[in-house]
Amino acid sequence: MLTKEEIDARLEELKDRLPESILKELREELHKVKLTEEALESIIDEVLKRYEYAKVEPGEAVGVVAAQSMGEPSTQMTMRTFHYAGVAELNVTLGLPRIIEIVDARKKPSTPMMTIYLEEEYARDREKAEQVAREIETLYLEDLLEKSEIDIVHQRVNLYLDEYEMRRRKVEMEEVLKKLGSVKGVSVEAEDNVVSVVPEKTATIKELRKLENRLKGIHLRGIKDIRRVVLRREGDEYVIYTEGSNLKDVLRIEGVDITRTKTNDITEIQRVLGIEAGRNAIINEILDTLNEQGLQVDVRHLMLVADMMAVDGTIKAIGRHGVSGEKASVLARAAFEITVDHLLHAAVAGEYEELEGIVENVIVGRPVKLGTGMVELVMRRELEEAKEAREAE
Amino acid sequence: MCKGVVDVRRVVDISKHELVPKHEVMSEEEAKELLERLNITKGQLPKILKSDPMVQKIKAKPGDIIKITRKSPTAGTTIYYRVVVNE
Numbered sequence: 097m098l099t100k101e102e103i104d105a106r107l108e109e110l111k112d113r114l115p116e117s118i119l120k121e122l123r124e125e126l127h128k129v130k131l132t133e134e135a136l137e138s139i140i141d142e143v144l145k146r147y148e149y150a151k152v153e154p155g156e157a158v159g160v161v162a163a164q165s166m167g168e169p170s171t172q173m174t175m176r177t178f179h180y181a182g183v184a185e186l187n188v189t190l191g192l193p194r195i196i197e198i199v200d201a202r203k204k205p206s207t208p209m210m211t212i213y214l215e216e217e218y219a220r221d222r223e224k225a226e227q228v229a230r231e232i233e234t235l236y237l238e239d240l241l242e243k244s245e246i247d248i249v250h251q252r253v254n255l256y257l258d259e260y261e262m263r264r265r266k267v268e269m270e271e272v273l274k275k276l277g278s279v280k281g282v283s284v285e286a287e288d289n290v291v292s293v294v295p296e297k298t299a300t301i302k303e304l305r306k307l308e309n310r311l312k313g314i315h316l317r318g319i320k321d322i323r324r325v326v327l328r329r330e331g332d333e334y335v336i337y338t339e340g341s342n343l344k345d346v347l348r349i350e351g352v353d354i355t356r357t358k359t360n361d362i363t364e365i366q367r368v369l370g371i372e373a374g375r376n377a378i379i380n381e382i383l384d385t386l387n388e389q390g391l392q393v394d395v396r397h398l399m400l401v402a403d404m405m406a407v408d409g410t411i412k413a414i415g416r417h418g419v420s421g422e423k424a425s426v427l428a429r430a431a432f433e434i435t436v437d438h439l440l441h442a443a444v445a446g447e448y449e450e451l452e453g454i455v456e457n458v459i460v461g462r463p464v465k466l467g468t469g470m471v472e473l474v475m476r477r478e479l480e481e482a483k484e485a486r487e488a489e
Numbered sequence: 490m491c492k493g494v495v496d497v498r499r500v501v502d503i504s505k506h507e508l509v510p511k512h513e514v515m516s517e518e519e520a521k522e523l524l525e526r527l528n529i530t531k532g533q534l535p536k537i538l539k540s541d542p543m544v545q546k547i548k549a550k551p552g553d554i555i556k557i558t559r560k561s562p563t564a565g566t567t568i569y570y571r572v573v574v575n576e
Binding site: 115116117118119120347348350354355356357358365367368369370371372373376377380395396399403406407408409410 | 499501502503505506507508509510512535536537538541542543544557559561562563564565566567569571574
């Protein structure tokens with residue numbers, strides 16, 4: 097009987113021939129049984145054989161298979177789905193529109209959203225989690241106003257602050273006054289919850305209106321682009337969901353878990369965390385969208401799509417502006433979309449057609465370099481000549 | 490006037506994020522060995538921009554090959570290579 101150590105030592109030798117996950121599973125299974133050396137060898141042989149069988153053959157059209165594997169389930173998706181992530185009106189584009197959005201590599205998703213996880217100490221404590229949430233949500237002066245009015249006679253703009261909102265958002269009067277104090281060319285008077293802003297020079301109605309709008313737009317606190325936050329309890333921790341996305345600034349906030357916090361804006365992930373993170377985000381987002389609709393697609397297909405989209409170091413779209421539009425062959429591009437434009441441009445630029453790819457060979461009616469068609473025979477002439485010479489003798 | 494408050498709160502180490510795999514710059518010999526083993530030129534490798542946050546972090550230069558150890562749902566871990574390019 098072999099000991100566990102002996103089995104491990106034998107498996108270690110297979111490190112270059114089998115992937116980690118299979119080795120791990122194999123090790124776990126082998127530890128459960130008693131084995132002789134021959135038994136172990138025959139198991140390993142069988143595993144290696146099965147693994148080699150399972151590999152994709154050279155020349156297999158993996159792209160087409162991936163396209164079909166993603167395309168077929170997509171037809172079963174609901175055309176327009178909006179999902180309410182958690183509590184209250186936080187809606188997120190899902191379903192087919194979301195898939196299209198990802199694959200087209202849109203610069204901004206139609207509903208940007210962040211999931212912000214908190215560090216241990218903040219995630220357990222509602223008070224602290226709320227404090228982080230307040231720090232993140234943008235707050236403009238307008239959000240605190242009950243109403244505002246222009247007083248032409250006294251040459252001023254009166255801002256009526258809503259006490260309830262002030263209390264709810266934990267904003268002090270001083271904070272507002274301090275912000276207003278930094279506005280140039282005006283003086284500020286406060287009385288109870290009414291703040292009057294008086295221009296130093298005599299102003300026309302038009303100028304007062306302009307001033308009123310400018311005051312309303314004063315940014316009090318929070319992170320740009322994050323419009324709403326929703327705090328939600330998940331298991332034993334609090335998680336913040338936001339409408340709007342700004343990964344870079346959110347990660348800088350004290351208490352935010354930088355390892356798990358994510359956004360559904362893939363180009364933003366690429367910008368902030370790099371292309372590899374962007375690639376992973378594409379896989380996760382497509383997979384989540386499909387799974388949410390109850391569709392199962394093998395990740396391998398999605399990995400291929402994500403890898404294609406990320407080869408160049410930036411996220412590029414599948415389709416005529418991205419992957420397909422950058423094919424080397426004129427005929428392949430013309431066969432896809434905007435045929436005439438491609439042919440015309442190719443003629444003007446004097447492009448060559450190498451007839452290396454699949455589509456172009458289908459068009460001209462030659463065997464395609466795919467599967468068994470990929471193999472070419474090479475004859476070693478000197479051997480053949482020697483053979484002929486021998487036969488002649 | 491309504492610029493956000495720019496406060497330098499904390500430096501974020503992006504390599505700690507779960508979406509970011511391990512990036513390493515390969516030495517000259519390793520890079521040469523790799524290209525020979527795969528029988529390809531540098532230009533045939535997938536690319537990564539010089540301005541990529543992870544490239545900046547590990548201070549790689551254009552022309553360097555970066556070894557990326559990805560976590561794979563199917564194979565456990567896989568190794569991927571990218572060459573650093575100017576925009």
